Amino acid sequence: MLKIADKTFASRLFTGTGKFSNSLVMTEAILASGSELVTMALKRVDLNEQQDNILGPLIENNLNLLPNTSGARNADEAIYAAQLAREALGTHFVKIEIHPDPKYLLPDPIETLKACETLSKMGFAVLPYIHADPVLCKRLEEVGVAAVMPLGSPIGSNLGLRTKEFIQIIIEQSSVPVVVDAGIGSPSDAALAMEIGADAVLVNSAIAVARDPVEMAIAFKEAVIAGRRAYTAGLGARSLQAKASSPLTAFLDD
Amino acid sequence: MSFLERFNQINWDELKMSIHSKTAADVQHALNSSRLTHDQFLALISPAAEPYLEAMAQKSMALTRQRFGNTLQLFIPLYLSNKCTNICTYCGFSLGNKIRRKTLKMEELDQEVAAIKKMGFDHILLVTGEAPGTVGVEYIKSVLERIRPHFSHISIEVQPLDQADYETLMTAGLDAVLVYQETYNRSAYKEYHLRGSKMDFDYRLETSDRLGKAGIDKIGVGALIGLEDWRTDSAMAAAHLDYLEKTYWRTRYSISFPRLRPCEGEFQPVSVISDRQLVQLICAYRLFKPEAELSLSTRESAKFRDNVLPLGITTMSAYSSTHPGGYADDNILGNEDLEQFSIDDNRRPEVVAKAIQERGLEPVWKDWSPCFNH
Numbered sequence: 052m053l054k055i056a057d058k059t060f061a062s063r064l065f066t067g068t069g070k071f072s073n074s075l076v077m078t079e080a081i082l083a084s085g086s087e088l089v090t091m092a093l094k095r096v097d098l099n100e101q102q103d104n105i106l107g108p109l110i111e112n113n114l115n116l117l118p119n120t121s122g123a124r125n126a127d128e129a130i131y132a133a134q135l136a137r138e139a140l141g142t143h144f145v146k147i148e149i150h151p152d153p154k155y156l157l158p159d160p161i162e163t164l165k166a167c168e169t170l171s172k173m174g175f176a177v178l179p180y181i182h183a184d185p186v187l188c189k190r191l192e193e194v195g196v197a198a199v200m201p202l203g204s205p206i207g208s209n210l211g212l213r214t215k216e217f218i219q220i221i222i223e224q225s226s227v228p229v230v231v232d233a234g235i236g237s238p239s240d241a242a243l244a245m246e247i248g249a250d251a252v253l254v255n256s257a258i259a260v261a262r263d264p265v266e267m268a269i270a271f272k273e274a275v276i277a278g279r280r281a282y283t284a285g286l287g288a289r290s291l292q293a294k295a296s297s298p299l300t301a302f303l304d305d
Numbered sequence: 306m307s308f309l310e311r312f313n314q315i316n317w318d319e320l321k322m323s324i325h326s327k328t329a330a331d332v333q334h335a336l337n338s339s340r341l342t343h344d345q346f347l348a349l350i351s352p353a354a355e356p357y358l359e360a361m362a363q364k365s366m367a368l369t370r371q372r373f374g375n376t377l378q379l380f381i382p383l384y385l386s387n388k389c390t391n392i393c394t395y396c397g398f399s400l401g402n403k404i405r406r407k408t409l410k411m412e413e414l415d416q417e418v419a420a421i422k423k424m425g426f427d428h429i430l431l432v433t434g435e436a437p438g439t440v441g442v443e444y445i446k447s448v449l450e451r452i453r454p455h456f457s458h459i460s461i462e463v464q465p466l467d468q469a470d471y472e473t474l475m476t477a478g479l480d481a482v483l484v485y486q487e488t489y490n491r492s493a494y495k496e497y498h499l500r501g502s503k504m505d506f507d508y509r510l511e512t513s514d515r516l517g518k519a520g521i522d523k524i525g526v527g528a529l530i531g532l533e534d535w536r537t538d539s540a541m542a543a544a545h546l547d548y549l550e551k552t553y554w555r556t557r558y559s560i561s562f563p564r565l566r567p568c569e570g571e572f573q574p575v576s577v578i579s580d581r582q583l584v585q586l587i588c589a590y591r592l593f594k595p596e597a598e599l600s601l602s603t604r605e606s607a608k609f610r611d612n613v614l615p616l617g618i619t620t621m622s623a624y625s626s627t628h629p630g631g632y633a634d635d636n637i638l639g640n641e642d643l644e645q646f647s648i649d650d651n652r653r654p655e656v657v658a659k660a661i662q663e664r665g666l667e668p669v670w671k672d673w674s675p676c677f678n679h
Contacts, residue, residue, distance in 0.1 A: 069374055070373070070374020070375060070376060071374065071375060071376075071667065072375035072376075072665050072666060072667050073662065073667050074667075092672075093674055093676070094457070094671070094672055094673045094674040094677070095669070095671060095672055096671075097671055122673065122674060122677045123677055124555060124677070128676065128677050131676045132674065132676045132677070135674075135676055151554075151555045152554055152555065153555070153556070153557040153596065154550065154554070154596045207371060207372060209371070256371070256374070259374055259375070260370050260371060260374055260375065
């Protein structure tokens with residue numbers, strides 16, 4: 052079981068609520084994915100309205116909410132948004148997204164670190180969305196984040212694990228769970244992230260924008276399970292070369 | 306450094322010639338690229354691209370869905386005043402036109418807001434003519450403060466202001482500013498704008514620089530299609546956007562493509578863009594800037610809007626009234642003696658929302674939070 056802050060999760064697939072064609076498809080896809088932690092943009096939901104077409108179905112199905120601060124451009128805005136979310140939704144989980152660049156939505160490491168430090172002190176379980184920067188991950192760990200969420204490639208790009216080597220370093224060094232977020236475009240990308248030892252993945256666009264989001268949600272669910280199993284089973288080393296002969300050292304056997 | 310310096314180096318006629326000299330090979334090259342240069346944008350709006358419209362539309366739709374998902378944002382304009390001290394020969398609010406002038410009082414504003422909220426809108430665009438004596442910064446500021454609690458996102462389309470004024474309005478709750486150059490052809494601009502502060506081409510052109518420096522969240526740019534050759538004007542607008550994006554990289558951008566329609570006065574468009582060409586332009590913008598908001602107004606017909614909305618549009622107005630006080634009477638079609646231009650798609654918001662759903666998209670009413678503006 053995966054544990055983040057005070058919560059445990061049987062599923063290592065986290066999902067999101069954006070980009071779906073309607074709330075019915077969204078709900079069906081999330082339920083089919085088996086996901087137990089679902090992120091949603093604070094700016095999209097009406098916090099005063101439990102009947103909100105994103106919030107309503109999530110609450111109804113007892114899913115753990117992971118409100119995110121998408122839209123915030125600096126630490127102050129993210130901190131303010133996180134407090135609003137905690138008050139209205141009754142969860143201390145928050146995903147910090149601070150991207151001052153509206154084009155590639157790449158995270159600002161400096162503002163993110165500031166926000167995470169403040170929010171962790173205030174008792175939040177903070178999950179920051181960050182570039183796959185191993186040093187930043189250690190710094191975030193030191194200020195008390197609950198997990199780190201390095202990107203595979205830019206949000207919504209479906210480009211897969213372009214940062215694979217750096218994510219491997221992060222996984223190797225991290226003492227908090229590593230959730231690969233952003234860029235995961237296909238179930239094979241998710242499986243790969245799990246095979247190299249990620250604790251979980253977060254997938255939204257690839258499910259929401261698929262021709263059949265529900266079927267795609269199931270595909271991701273199975274890929275994440277397979278990838279995790281392969282990781283715990285221990286992958287054999289890869290090599291193109293056959294290991295039969297030892298031309299350089301065979302003389303020792305003579 | 307502002308866009309003005311760069312603009313002054315662009316020669317209108319050379320740009321126009323460059324667009325018209327594009328070949329099928331240029332278009333294919335642009336279609337095969339993932340990040341387009343301004344020169345490739347020129348190929349896509351050129352006559353040479355016309356046979357490639359379907360391929361452009363396919364790519365445009367795919368890029369839009371990937372970036373924005375299966376959603377479409379709705380907003381409504383609120384006309385605060387039709388008072389205007391400018392003479393612009395193409396506009397219904399122009400000083401010389403004998404229309405009834407009206408500026409909303411605060412109580413009337415409350416009634417408009419109540420009517421708009423009842424329809425479900427949460428993003429609003431405030432519009433005025435240019436009459437700084439009546440609808441100056443102070444008036445706009447008091448409107449913003451009064452309506453801020455009722456909306457998640459507030460934009461304005463008013464006269465160009467100084468940077469300090471924008472900063473004041475941002476403190477009062479302003480999220481976005483739309484300011485269209487109308488035409489980027491300096492000499493044509495002079496012929497259309499005969500009186501008032503709007504005659505100052507350069508001040509208007511530098512407005513988005515002032516907004517960028519003020520740190521506004523979103524800027525809307527564009528040209529009014531019909532005043533000059535639409536291809537050259539669009540190429541200028543695209544160059545403007547390209548500059549802004551690189552210079553003020555924290556700001557979001559939206560583009561619209563208003564086509565001139567019949568209005569009070571005798572003005573007829575100089576350059577006519579066909580439906581087919583407008584679709585070409587929309588797709589070209591999408592391929593050029595996958596992240597930009599592309600907005601389509603109720604100037605366009607219901608049929609055109611319904612067919613175009615999945616192809617690249619991200620933002621639409623609905624049930625717009627272009628006369629001050631139009632929503633509280635629930636009489637958007639009446640009072641033609643007050644309006645700026647007549648609208649074509651006058652379907653009620655819930656009907657537009659249904660049409661969006663029928664195209665497989667989710668109508669989004671709220672996608673911003675005032676907590677990102679403080």
